[in-house]
Amino acid sequence: MSARVHCIILNWRTAEMTLDATRAAFAAMDGIEGAITIVDNDSQDGSFEQMQAATADWPRVRVLQSGRNGGYGAGNNHGIRAGLSEGVAADYVYILNSDAFPAPDAIRTLLDYLEAHPGVGLAGSHIHGPDGTPHTTAFRFPSIAGEFEGAACIGLVSRLLKNSIVAPPLPTQTTRVDWLAGASVMIRQAVLDEIGLFDETFFLYFEETDLCRRAARAGWPTVYVTESRVSHIGSVSTGMKDWRRTPQYWFASRHHYFVKNHGRIYAWTATLAHWLGLALFRIKARMQGKKPHTPPYFFRDFVTYCFGLRPRPEK
Secondary structure: OOOEEEEEEEEOOOHHHHHHHHHHHHHHOOOOEEEEEEEEOOOOOOHHHHHHHHOOOOOOEEEEEOOOOOOHHHHHHHHHHHOOOOOOOOOEEEEEOOOEEEOOOHHHHHHHHHHHOOOOOEEEEEEEOOOOOEOOOEEOOOOHHHHHHHHHOOHHHHHHOHHHOOOOOOOOOOEEEOEEOOOEEEEEHHHHHHHOOOOOOOOOOOHHHHHHHHHHHOOOOEEEEEEEEEEEOOOOOOOHHHOOOOOHHHHHHHHHHHHHHHOHHHHHHHHHHHHHHHHHHHHHHHHHOOOOOOOOOHHHHHHHHHOOOOOOOOO
16 A cells, blocks of 8 residues: 655645645645645634635645644644544655645655655755745754854854754755754654654744654654755745744744753753854944844843843834
8 A cells, every 4th residue: 555645734824825835735746645734723814715715626635724823833733633534544744834835746755765764754855945046944953052153153153163053054965964944844654653743832933843853862863855846935924034023932932942852951051152142243243333143122032031021012
């Protein structure tokens, strides 16, 4: 019997784009057993009804309503728990962003890789923009040294801590990585059965990092498969490109990740390292007359949030 793949696409107020992603996924699922589930994360803008009507005659595609906007992990978990509509279990869960469009062979390539490598738990695609520009989606796990390097953004620091850089240069060949962004990732169902689904404490960000870390601890590595290619617009639902201020859920997710995986002392040390890196960068930026590389209010919000204080509103 052929392996079954359950493709899940999470929608939040991007119905037209989600339908475009579904069309691309449907084409890429040709010849693969399984189905596509669109989960509307309680958009309350007519998305659910629009997508239901649009897909009414599409085979192997259904639209579910989560009933609440619990975030990225909760929405995908809703689809995973629903399973395949015919009541059979999937062998693999394929997570696809609503603004990501797999090439015709992208899903098959991930499936074939996992079928050929039974010891691998997760496999993700090479993600690129509509113009072909690669997106950085393969990472190392966050660490104290990585927090300092990422915040400082200073050449000498990066050279000294090159093995701790969270976002190193993208691999040019298929290789094992610590974790992958969730734009296009296939997960072995056996892995989810063993370690559990996404941690729903994370509203947005760090949930993929946490899932890959739990998988790695259980002996299931993550692999970046360069031959699987997916076009990705990026930050459409989150609005990250246009952030005027980093939302509190980013700080909350970061804090939860470190406390959960390393303990409070490590989390506080990582926070201190990040703060020192930011301070060092601000000194250098002022000396060179450059603008900060962070959104407005980030330095202040980072300090106040990490000390348990509520960030002040914008003026």
